[in-house]
Every structure is written in structure tokens, then in C-alpha cells.
Amino acid sequence: MNGLMTARELEAALRELGAQRYHNLHPFHRLLHGGKLDRGQVQAWALNRYCYQSAIPRKDASLIARTDDPDLRRLWRQRLIDHDGEAEGEGGIARWLALTNGLGLDRDYVISKRGALAATRFAVEAYVHFVREQSLLEAVASSLTELFSTTIISERVSGMLAGYSFIDRETLAYFNARLTQAPRDADFALEYVKREARSPEQQQAVLGALAFKCDVLWAQLDALYHAYVEPGHIPPGAFRPGETVR
């Protein structure tokens, strides 16, 4: 049914999938970027998203651990540097903690992940396990949501600066770095899958990996929306705005 696509057709199919399923389309993002959430809801987003951010180096190290190709290992290593930095207080995770800190959340509470939604943890760990357990090609392909992230980041930064008095440019430093990192990483991963997916089955696997990753992102926003936008649905044990320290 699905024949072999040219590299260009594969890229078009990947971009089409992103246009349909990337989480910029999710109603929670429309609220977040439109300045429609209160501080507690933005706190819930930031502390849940910390679970995702902080798992990324484990995901990337799992990928590096799977390949005999020094080129791929070297290139992918940059992602570890981007997220963990060269020293404590540097890198993407530290910048994310600057965001949660700017939102008035206790640093240790955020790092403990105690207040995160179970659904967030399940989605994030599904991503880590996917990269460990599926093929290397699918592991690389699952990073391709970065193809679509620069638009959402630009919208987010301008929307949040305009919409929330409790957010300033410094708090959002994480996203500035991602504006250059994400396209560089995405270009490499895109070239990789276009080159390495040589059969229709492999091409479908690549598309499936991107769909899976879109689900990982979408499910996190569904859980946030259910718990923090619709009243009365915060699950037992999860963060309750106003009840935490600091």
C-alpha cells in the first residue's frame, strides 16, 4: 500500500504530520500563549514540563549508548551539553529552573517531581523507553518534533511576555537558546532519517516515531488541561496552586 518515497516526499509527509498533530494546535497552548491562564496554571505547566526537560539527557544518552557510529555519537553529544551545561547552573535544565524559580516555585519541590501529574511522568518515561527500545532509526526520528518548535517558541515568548505581568524576558531565557539549538538538531536528524530510511517499512517507522512523539507532547497538555483548566479534576497527590511553599 505504501511504496518507497523519495527523500523529498518523506520530508513532506513528516511536515504534513507535524502540521496535523504537533502540540502547537493544542487548546492549552492557545490559553498559555494568549495570556489566558492565571499564575497557578502557568506554575502547573512549568513544573510538569520540568519532568520532560529533565528527562531529555537520559533520552539522548540512551540514543548515544545504542550506536557504534562515532559521528552520530559526537553530534548527538551536543544535546547533552546543551541541556546539562559544563557546570552546575548552566544548560537548558538550569534555565528551566530559572523559569520555575521566576514563577515562585520552590526549586527542591520542582526537582523532586512530587507535584507533577502521573500522566506527565508516564508520557515522559514512554519517550525515554521508546528511544531505548525501538530501532535506532526510530529513536532519531522521534526527535523530529524539533522541526516545528521554533514557531511555537516565538509565539510563546512574545505571548507570555505580553500576557503575564509575572513573566519577564530573563525568566524565559531557556527559549532563546532553543531558537538556535532546535533547528540545528532538527536539520541533522531530518537528513539522517532521509538517508537511512531505505525501505517503505523504515519510512513508515519514521513517520510512526514522529506520530508517537507528537502523542507524548499532546498527552502532557491534555493532562494539564484536564487537571488545571477544568475545575475539580486535580488528581490525588498532584500540585495544587496556592498550597506549596514559596
Next chain:
Amino acid sequence: MNGLMTARELEAALRELGAQRYHNLHPFHRLLHGGKLDRGQVQAWALNRYCYQSAIPRKDASLIARTDDPDLRRLWRQRLIDHDGEAEGEGGIARWLALTNGLGLDRDYVISKRGALAATRFAVEAYVHFVREQSLLEAVASSLTELFSTTIISERVSGMLAGYSFIDRETLAYFNARLTQAPRDADFALEYVKREARSPEQQQAVLGALAFKCDVLWAQLDALYHAYVEPGHIPPGAFRPGETVR
């Protein structure tokens, strides 16, 4: 802070945790058991829950694979028999498919899990991975939600028979079997953790495993509620009532 509990105190703490966090308290169950859902919503519940049911033998085999104790292996093996039966068409999973079939869902569609929510798959796989990756004691303890399942099953069977014209006793055969299987399994697992959790840390790990499992069940209902009770939130790719074959 947490000292060593007696076996009796540990059991009381486990029962208290269930009283607070078991999914019988979830609003989706109140709707389901109260006859408040329409057929499409009950279909969504049944086809998502199929993902959970069908993963249980993988979870149980993972546990058996981890222990050198032939007694524990033999006892736990009964769970494989209960779910997979002795031949095709027998066992708990086949009985679950009788339920989805009775609800008018296409068997192959259900088995493919294509229409299941990503959040369901993530929660279910989190459970499978937990049993593979945490300690054997925690793997056993994560089954302890069965301590609380007979009440919910009785409520479910009587509530669904009374509330839905499209449900009959035969369709609900799965639950009759569970009324005897679950207490037997739960009693064994409870005695096991009371005997084997010999330090405060192990006892806390047992409680943590039960809390984790409660989260696995709760998150599945949160996702169902968000997608199928609140209008307009079905994620891309998930089952849409009325749009499927048969």
C-alpha cells in the same frame, strides 16, 4: 521519620492509601456505574481498558522472569492462566473481547489498539516497565490494588446492568471471574509484602508501589474523562464514537 511498622500496621496503611486513591473514587466511574454515559462513551472505556487487560500477562511474566523462587513463580503463573486461558477464546482477555464485541466494537480494531488514547498506552506501559525495573518486592506490591477491586466490580456489574440497555450479564462475564480471582491473588500478594518488607525503607517502597499503581489506574480515567466526557477534546488519532466499522 517513618519507623518500622508491624505487619498489621503496614496492612492498615495500605488499606488507608487505597481508601484515598483507588480509582473507585474517580468521577468517570461514578458516571459509568450510574448509567450516565452513552454507548460511545462506554465503548471508549472498554476499548481503552482493553490495552490494560491485554498487557497484564506481559506484566505478570516479567515478574515471574525476575524471581528464583519456584513457589512465587508457580503461584504467579496462575495469573497467566487466568488471563490467557488454556486455548484461544478462553481467559480474561477473551472475556474482555466479549465485552467490546457486545458493545458493537470491531474485534480487530480493538486488538490493534489503534483507537486507544496515547495516555492509556503510556500509563499501561509505565506499569509494565515498573514491574520489570523496580525491585521484586515493589513489583509484587503494585498488584495490591486488587485488595480493593471486588467492591468496584460489584458496583460496576449491578450499575451497568441497571443503567444500560445495551449491556447484558453475558457481556459482563469478565467481572464474574474476577470476583474470585482478585481476592485470592490479593491475599497472596498482601501476605508476601507483609513478610518480605522488613525495613522501614522496604515498607515505604511497598506503599509507594501501591500509590504508583493507583496513579496508573487514575490517569487512565482522567484521560477518558477529558477525551470523552468533556466535549471537543478527543486527541488526534483516537477513537471517535460513531466513526468506526460495525
